[in-house]
Amino acid sequence: MAKVLIIGAGGVGAVVAHKCASVPEVFSEIMLASRTKSKCDKIAAAVGGNRIQTAQVDADNVQETIQLIQQYKPDLVINVALPYQDLPIMDACLATKTNYMDTANYEPKDEAKFEYKWQWAYQDKFKEAGIMALLGCGFDPGVTSIYTAYAAKHHFDEIHYLDIVDCNAGDHGKAFATNFNPEINIREITQKGKYWENGQWIEIEPMSIHKPIHYPNVGEKESYLLYHEELESLTKNYPTLKRARFWMTFGPKYINVLNVLQEVGLTSIKPINFEGKEIVPLQFLKAVLPEPASLAEGYTGQTSIGCQIKGIKDGQEKTYFVWNNCDHAEVNREIGAQAVSYTTGVPAMLGAKMILTGKWKGTGVFNVEEFDPDPFMAEIGKYGLPWNEEINQPLSVEK
Numbered sequence: 001m002a003k004v005l006i007i008g009a010g011g012v013g014a015v016v017a018h019k020c021a022s023v024p025e026v027f028s029e030i031m032l033a034s035r036t037k038s039k040c041d042k043i044a045a046a047v048g049g050n051r052i053q054t055a056q057v058d059a060d061n062v063q064e065t066i067q068l069i070q071q072y073k074p075d076l077v078i079n080v081a082l083p084y085q086d087l088p089i090m091d092a093c094l095a096t097k098t099n100y101m102d103t104a105n106y107e108p109k110d111e112a113k114f115e116y117k118w119q120w121a122y123q124d125k126f127k128e129a130g131i132m133a134l135l136g137c138g139f140d141p142g143v144t145s146i147y148t149a150y151a152a153k154h155h156f157d158e159i160h161y162l163d164i165v166d167c168n169a170g171d172h173g174k175a176f177a178t179n180f181n182p183e184i185n186i187r188e189i190t191q192k193g194k195y196w197e198n199g200q201w202i203e204i205e206p207m208s209i210h211k212p213i214h215y216p217n218v219g220e221k222e223s224y225l226l227y228h229e230e231l232e233s234l235t236k237n238y239p240t241l242k243r244a245r246f247w248m249t250f251g252p253k254y255i256n257v258l259n260v261l262q263e264v265g266l267t268s269i270k271p272i273n274f275e276g277k278e279i280v281p282l283q284f285l286k287a288v289l290p291e292p293a294s295l296a297e298g299y300t301g302q303t304s305i306g307c308q309i310k311g312i313k314d315g316q317e318k319t320y321f322v323w324n325n326c327d328h329a330e331v332n333r334e335i336g337a338q339a340v341s342y343t344t345g346v347p348a349m350l351g352a353k354m355i356l357t358g359k360w361k362g363t364g365v366f367n368v369e370e371f372d373p374d375p376f377m378a379e380i381g382k383y384g385l386p387w388n389e390e391i392n393q394p395l396s397v398e399k
């Protein structure tokens with residue numbers, strides 16, 4: 001029986017709220033707070049049964065968040081607002097000695113650069129306060145890191161090659177939209193790509209390495225090498241990795257539109273003066289693009305995300321592929337969400353459950369792969385994200 005405070009009422013926040021509400025034996029009291037309270041109220045009404053209280057909070061303002069935490073006294077804060085809010089919410093958790101978790105690592109507003117260093121720097125402070133911060137418990141990062149930990153624990157003596165493969169083969173019918181927060185998504189895609197090889201990071205021009213990869217139940221899709229944050233923690237926690245890469249699919253239309261937006265300067269995060277007011281072009285673009293949660297209605301097709309791993313077991317080379325497919329229309333029928341929000345929100349709820357039931361415990365700052373993957377892997381299917389595995393089959397990323 002525990003009290004949770006969810007911050008952020010977007011596509012992911014709605015899923016976390018629905019899923020926590022469906023597990024009352026753990027999440028006995030739930031508060032959903034966000035910048036725009038009406039969005040929290042709408043989600044609370046959709047969940048029904050007076051399960052969810054709501055509040056307004058500007059999580060950039062540490063004092064406001066401290067006040068809310070002091071009034072509500074949650075056992076855990078689940079941050080599903082934006083990466084910019086990670087540090088202010090961690091500060092509020094420290095001040096009130098409250099456990100913290102999130103699904104995306106901190107990035108400064110004025111630089112499109114995401115790194116764990118800012119959050120890892122809280123290690124000693126969280127330890128001294130006797131509380132836990134769990135970082136990156138969505139799907140990627142999140143489940144992909146737990147898949148890797150599960151593979152390393154059960155299938156290998158040493159893992160050498162890791163390829164995280166992320167496909168959204170869905171169709172939302174919109175001319176152009178992003179599946180999670182547009183500002184964060186576009187910052188991620190337009191920055192330089194990076195992968196780990198032989199003990200160092202290799203940087204590449206944005207979207208300059210790509211190839212077709214086969215995804216189960218979807219088929220072959222052009223996939224682009226991007227930098228993704230779990231590569232940073234996984235290469236640190238699994239030093240035997242000789243190479244670690246992250247691939248994501250994009251359709252030709254998406255890339256064409258993105259190129260045009262970039263060429264005309266609309267993806268820039270450098271402020272400009274517009275009619276006497278300073279605006280950030282990318283924030284303006286976000287304001288005219290569909291909100292991620294609004295894509296759910298009529299979205300068809302599936303996501304397919306997994307880890308393709310190669311290493312050594314009992315002196316023999318071994319390959320292992322573990323993945324989940326999630327159907328947009330099915331999860332819309334279940335809780336009115338699209339699959340990208342769903343695949344992020346379900347692991348966030350389950351990570352929270354792992355903490356609140358004491359299956360994952362400790363003081364300090366942790367990435368998900370540092371905990372035992374077994375209890376999480378045993379339950380994730382039951383909450384809507386079943387997984388599949390293939391052993392010693394040719395890895396499609398290598399073809």
Ligand code: NDP
Nearest residue numbers: 009010011012035036059081082104138139140141180181
């Ligand atoms: P949305 O844009 O749909 O929602 C973001 C929410 O955060 C909005 O409700 C917004 O409020 C709120 N918010 C923004 N700023 C503040 C603030 N200062 N104080 C309080 N609330 C604020 O994004 P998503 O739901 O798609 O994404 C949420 C998070 O999940 C992001 O950090 C994203 O990076 C992460 N994510 C992680 C994934 C993973 O697999 N690990 C995959 C997908 C997303 P308002 O409505 O007023 O704008």
